[in-house]
Amino acid sequence: MKFTDLNLPEQVQRGIADTGFTDCTPIQEKTLPLALSGKDVAGQAQTGTGKTAAFLISLFTRLLKNPTGGETRNPRALILAPTRELVVQIEKDAQALGAHCGFVIQAIYGGVDYMKQRSALKEGADVVVGTPGRLIDYLKQKVYSLKEIEVLVIDEADRMFDMGFIADLRFILRRLPPFDKRQNLMFSATLNQRVMELAYEFMNVPEKVAVTPEQMTAERVEQVLYHVGRKEKFPLLLGLLRKEGMERTMIFVNTKREAEFLDERLNANDSPCRVISGDVEQRKRLRILEDFKNGKLPILIATDVASRGLHIDGVSHVINYDLPQDAEDYVHRIGRTARAGAEGKAISMADEDGAFHLEAIHEYIKDKIPVEWAEDDLFVHDFKRVKPKPKGQESRAKGPTHHGRKHPEGEKKAGEGEAKKRRRPRKKPAGEKPKPE
Template identity: 80%
Template sequence: MKFTEFPLPEPVMRGITDAAFTDCTPIQEQTLPLALAGRDVAGQAQTGTGKTAAFLIALFAKLLKEEKQDPAKRPRALILAPTRELVVQIEQDAQLLGKHAGLTIQAIYGGVDYMKQKNALKEGADVVIGTPGRLIDYLKQKVYTLKHIEVLVIDEADRMFDMGFIADLRFILRRLPPFDARQNLMFSATLNTRVMELAYEFMNLPEKVSVTPEKMTAERVDQVLYHVARKEKFPLLLGLLRKEGMERTMIFVNTKREGEFLHDRLNANDFPCRIISGDVEQKKRLRILEQFKEGKLPILIATDVASRGLHIEGVSHVINYDLPQDPEDYVHRIGRTARAGAEGKAISLADEDGAFFIEAIEEFSKQKVPTEWAEDDMFVHDYKRTARPKPKPKPEAKTHGKTHDRPHAKPGEAAGEVKKKRRRPRKRKPAGNGEKQGDGGQKQE
């Protein structure tokens, strides 16, 4: 189907034209008729298939169709997402699709100017997109109210559970108008039992729409897996980077420390790259992502903070330097390439530890990951070596300029000397009431 076949308001159609959307994806084709008819929808589809556009188009259509009852600029729609990056991505798509709708859109998430977002909420917004934590913070301060919400959207609901947001999510949902007084849309890559329990509790008889192919991974991702020893992973990675000629590459690691090591070595060997992880300052993360999207940065190293929700056009390669322990994360990682009908390649390196995760990944993705054996000429051994980043040392006790074997030794104590503690004498209870000291406390006849 084409978007022109739906009864959409003219401002929404102009936004769709600006975004260069013409044909619907399967999830859009199946959910839009239900959502535009006012039904609640729980939609499931693989990553990169247009779930965000589906709920944004339905949301804007509903808000423009119904006249605003409240003269004040209180939020009329609420979109909840688990990560800051996903909130930023949804806001960018919303600004594009809703450019001509005349609605105020505000993103709320941690790691950026606290007072600026607070004042923006006070001034009023029609559509609020945010992570649960900061939304609850402002809600408790009564900066805004949820009593006038007409549309609720929960994106990546399964990730909400995985990241421990379910208590916060329920806190927010219980402060919304009754479930039958608003429209509820839930979209996720997986709709497991926990998610559907949440849907049936807080939604009005939702219509479940599942667009799941035989393979969980995107159709046009060319996958390949190399078995390699841990000490040979970096030489093989260098060889692959030189051989493949990767224009825009995302490299996923399991830990921040491994990412920092990889970052230092790749930069030392003339492969410019940056790293984003959960504890990188939010403004810096957004700046790095923007450089990567604009093509100024060829390689982005990331932990699973960037495995979901990010839509970056033109990602030619995804490399799993570390295979993820959670098979769902594998599907989401390689879904960063071959998005919206494009083609891409996903390369995985399985070392001694990663080999144990392959079976679960293949079972979840419902397909065998093709295996190739790296030839000797694919390894690069003449590279510049850098030291692994050392773990941050624990704060040491002050020793007044002296080094002792015992970190808490006091001045004047020799190294390794253990000073005996003086024990205070125990106070004896005075004898009384017919008791005599030293006789075992027995009463005298």
């Protein structure tokens, strides 16, 4: 099916043409006719299949067919997503697809200027894309109202449960107009029982749509697995980076500490990279992502905060330096490559700990990752070594300073210990009984 076959407003067709889309993806072909006819949709599709464009096209079409005449300053459409990165990506896609629709689109998420977002929301927005936490914050301050919402979109619904946002999500949904007075669209990588319970509670008899649920990973991703010892992982990683000629590579690890240590070692060995994790300040995180998208940064190290919602063209390789502890995260990690019909390669390393997660991953993807054995010449042993920082060193470095010298956390003020030493013990009055130990 082509987008021109659909009965879309001229403004929406122009936005689709500007982005270069011509043919519908399977999820778009199944959901768009239902959503454009006004039905509620609960869609299941793997990452990178175009579900964002599917709900944005439906949303813009509905708002254009029901003009308000500019009477309201409150949002008419609400898109909820679990992570900041996903919110930023959806807003970017919305600005591109809705460039000719004349709608004000506003992203609301934490980690950036609080008052700036508050003012923008108070001035008025037609479409709001946000994470639950900050949306609730502004809602309690009565900065905006949800009483005029015509379209609700919940993206990555399963991730809302995983990240503990379900209570916040229900708080927002209960303040919307009745479910039969609005259109509801929900997309998720898995439509499990708890996701469908949410759909039946807050949606109006949703049509359930699933695209290739039997194949969890993208078709064009070449997957390979290396069994390797913990001490051999970094020599193998360097060898792979040099052999494969990876122009734009994402490396996933399980912990922030491992990400920072890997970052130091790669930079010391002439492999420029940066780290994004949940603790990286939001503006810095966006700047790093922009450098990676523009090709200024060849390697991006990330924890699972970046495994969903990022659409970066041209990611040639994804490397699971640590195998994820959650099997579902494996699918989302490797989904950062081979997006929108492109091809890519996903390389995973299973060390002594990671091997325990393989069975769950194979069961989840309903397939086995092909195994390759690394030849000796693939390992790089003459690399520059970097000592890992002791645990807690960063927090001590951020402590208060005294005459230009940093004090460890909890350090006593100068002279305090000596003063205590000079104190004489109190003399006991005559006849006083000793206290029991």
